[in-house]
Every structure is written in C-alpha cells, then in structure tokens.
Amino acid sequence: MSFLKQEGKSLADIQDVASPALTLNTELVSAINSLVQKCQTASPVEAQNYRKLRTFSGLTPTPNGEEDYEVWAEHTTHILEEWQCSDNVKKQRLVECLRGPAADIVRFVKVENPSATSCDYLKALDTAFGPTENASDLMVKFRNTFQEKGEKLSVYIIKLDKLLHSVLRKGGLKSSELNRLRIEQIIRGALPDDMVALRLRMTHKFCEPPPFTELLKEVREEENMIHNRSTVQATVTVSSVASDKTDSADCEVELLKKEIRGLRSEMARLLSAAVAPVTSDTPKMHSLAVTTGRSALSKAGGGENIFCYKCGENGHFKQDCANEKNLRKVNRLIKMRRVMGNYPGAQ
Known part of the structure; x- marks a missing residue:
C-alpha cells in the first residue's frame, strides 16, 4: 500500500489494469480450442479406419506367413473398397504391404505413370501374378x-x-x-x-x-435340419434293431429252458426205471431161462463139449453138479483144452 501511495495510485487503478489482461487470456484459450476442433474435423477419416494389409511378395513357393495371390488379391480388393479415404492413402497402404517382385511391379507402374491409381496397381499385380485365363x-x-x-x-x-x-x-x-x-x-x-x-x-x-x-x-x-432328421432316424433304427435282437434272444432263452425241462423230466424217468425194485418172480424166471437154455444146448448135441468145473465130468455145468469136487481132474481137462485150442472160457 505504501508503494501505491508513493506512486500516487490506488487499488482500483490496479484492478482496471488487470482486467484487460484477464480478458485477453480468455480469448486466447477460446481461439486455441476452436483451432483444435477444426484440426480434428479436418483430420482424415482414413487414419481412424486404417487396417494393415497382408504382406505379399510374389515369390514362389509362397514364403511362410504369406498367402497365394488369389487369396491376397481378394482380401486386398475388399479392404480397399471399404476404406473411405483418398486414393493416395490407398496407394500408400498398398505399397507398404508389398515385398520383393511385387514391390518392383508397382514401382515400375509408378515410374511409367506417376498418376496411376490403386486400381492400376492391382491390375498390374494381377497381370504379373494372377491367373492367365481371361x-x-x-x-x-x-x-x-x-x-x-x-x-x-x-x-x-x-x-x-x-x-x-x-x-x-x-x-x-x-x-x-x-x-x-x-x-x-x-x-x-x-x-x-x-x-x-x-x-x-x-x-x-x-x-x-x-x-x-x-x-x-x-x-x-x-x-x-436334414442332418438332424437323419441322426434321429438312425437312432430310432438302432433302438428298434436292438429291441428286436433282445426279443429274439428272449425267445431263444425260453426255448432252451423248455428243452432243459424236457431233458430233466426224461432223465428223471430213466433214473426211476433204472432203480425200480426187483420182484420175487424175477430170480425164478432167470433160473427157468438158464435151465431151459442149458437143456436145449444138451439136446442140440453140445453136451460132450462142456464139462463141470467142480467134478470134471462132461454134460453138465458147475451149478447143476451134485458130485464131489475133483480139482485135479478139472485142471487136467483145462490144460488139455488149452493145447487143443478149444477153451470155452470161464463159466
């Protein structure tokens, strides 16, 4: 304040001097903002929509990481058509992705025709590397x-x-x-x-x-839809076949069970017939049959060919012998018959 008094000024004088400067700074900021907005509006749209193209060299065989010309040309043509930018930017992006012989082709076209467009570049590449068919x-x-x-x-x-x-x-x-x-x-x-x-x-x-x-x-x-329908039909067919197989298997099992029951009943019948009790008439009938057979054999003239193993006499068997034992005579007769080859065997 003492300084202001010495200079003959007051605080109001200072405010009047500071207010124009403040107004000047505000106008400067507004002008800068307006310039930035204009720059953003005038900035090319292609910078926002830029997508890098795939690399292509035109070498044979195709190097790793690259694609053959047909695939590359179709992709590049599609991308260039989508870009909403100037043709100069398209040419720049196209040149960036080219290597080797492909880059040489584009450079030759640019030397011959400085005003060539991106379509001219693609046509030149198609002539050099594309199919020869028209x-x-x-x-x-x-x-x-x-x-x-x-x-x-x-x-x-x-x-x-x-x-x-x-x-x-x-x-x-x-x-x-x-x-x-x-x-x-x-x-x-x-x-x-x-x-x-x-x-x-x-x-x-x-x-x-x-x-x-x-x-x-x-x-x-x-x-x-056709694939799903055929899959469902195949599943149903497999299920029906499986059920048919199950039914046939069940029928076969039932038939086998019936055969087993029949075999069991037949076996039981045979076992019961084999162990049937022998009646009192059976020994008598057996003895009668044996006696009848022996008498018939004697009548047929076979009595001289048989002898008793008890007494050694001819004409009867040991079971019918009433004589005393004479083993010496029996042994002698056995030895004689062995030598003659007319041994009937044990009785």
Missing part, C-alpha cells in the same frame, strides 16, 4: 464346375462364388448379374439326389434369385 476362360470354368459326390451344397456354392468374383475382377460380368448366374449354375451343377438342390430346382422360378449371404444361410439351415 474373363471368357474363367466363365467357361465356372460353367463346368459341378458338385462332387459327398460334397455339401453350401461348400459348392462357396466354390462357385469364388469363381464368379474372379470373373468380376477380370471385367467379364456386372455385379448385378452375380445372383442370377449363381443360381443358374447351382441348378445345373448340383447333384440330382441332393435334397436341398431339389428344393431349389422346384422353387427358383417363382422368386428372385437371392443374394449370396441369404442363399448360403438358407442352404446351411436346410442341411442342418
């Missing part, structure tokens, strides 16, 4: 591509669409003709026993040809 040749190849045995219709459609885009890149057709040509070739080239293709043959004339995504989605859904 649009007509590729269309003939498309017309002669058929569904193979065991190949799904969805896989066949993807294969056809790849050929169609090759023809499109060669300038052999317009993009508006893709759907019509695709459905026509599916009708021609699909297998006759494919159920999904059969449905397309019956209905394609009643509606406009669908685009690729809708057609592929519809075909895959039908293929999945």
